[in-house]
Amino acid sequence: MRDSRIGFGLLGAGLIAPFHARALQASALTELIAVADLDPRRLERMTTTFGCQGYGSLEALLEDPAIDVVSVITPNHLHHAAVLQAAAAGKHVLIEKPPAMSLAEVDSMAAACKEARVKACVTVQCRTRQAVQAMRAAIESGRFGRIYHADAYMKWFRSAEYYQSDAWRVSRRSGAGVTINQAFHYVDLLQYLVGPAKAVQARMNNLAHLDIDLEDTLLAFVDYECGAQGVVQASTALWPGTDVRIEINGENGTAIMSGERMDTWRFRDERPEDAGIRQFGSPSAATGATGAADLGIQDHQAVIEDLAKAILTGGEPMITLETVRPTLEWSLAMYLSAKLGTVVTLPLQDEAAVW
């Protein structure tokens, strides 16, 4: 920590790194100290653009005393080992989604952070949207009544070039399929709002990226523990890509978020604040529909600032590993269901069978 700002070091100088860097530099609570990457060209691009220190390895990053938090923004299958190493060095961790590739890995990451007394926070940044928070408050206060349906529709597009840009982007074991990679955010929102899931049935196929051995499309039914049912539809095959819709239907109301804006907010008991809630979100905000870099920084900044405040006050961040674990479990259950062609009930009995 320098001054009273929390110092961050980024592990990974790839596609998402500039979004983290811009969010860190936009906040009065945080400072971008350094970036580390094995690829010198990517590293140099980040250090010259953002005027920060560059390191060639995680080990070197961990030796920098100005770094309080390591942001683990490497490919999905590499998060686990990096988090264990950072925690052992006494650094807090911000982990990109999905936090890891198995529940066993998530549990060992949480245990390592607890033992080292460092905080762990996951970047499922859509939770911070005003529209999501309004839906959550209405659900918690019982305003919807019984919830009947909770659905996510993610009709996105990712080009062939996106998939071919790196070996990990075409590897199932690296978490490159649409279910665990892109749809993770929206399964997370359903889990956060209405979950946990009790049973899932999924079908996966490849519609538009036939040269790679990955699902680019997911169709799934879900039964929630609370009695609601839902649908998850997610694809990166659907050009040009349109805003995600999250839809909640209860006996007393319906809410629909498109992208980050509240499209529909109707309750039998209309209240004075409802008119303002209908204005939440911006129609021009980029939320990932048409390409991986089609993003704003405001949601990342909210997660980063929440973690910085938790460190400064000794509290817990809003998005812990424990609160994201059920999202990973649901995602893994969908893979198992698609593989076996059956309904899979949760808790997941045999995660070794998934991959």
Ligand SMILES: NC(=O)c1ccc[n+]([C@@H]2O[C@H](COP(=O)([O-])OP(=O)(O)OC[C@H]3O[C@@H](n4cnc5c(N)ncnc54)[C@H](O)[C@@H]3O)[C@@H](O)[C@H]2O)c1
């Ligand atoms: N939250 C979001 O909206 C969002 C959006 C995009 C990506 N992501 C996540 O961010 C992470 C990174 O994705 P990306 O698209 O930036 O990937 P990327 O491949 O563009 O970048 C990853 C970088 O990590 C580096 N790297 C790999 N192993 C390393 C090691 N051992 N030490 C140092 N550097 C190493 C690579 O050289 C590469 O530059 C993934 O987990 C992805 O799912 C999240």
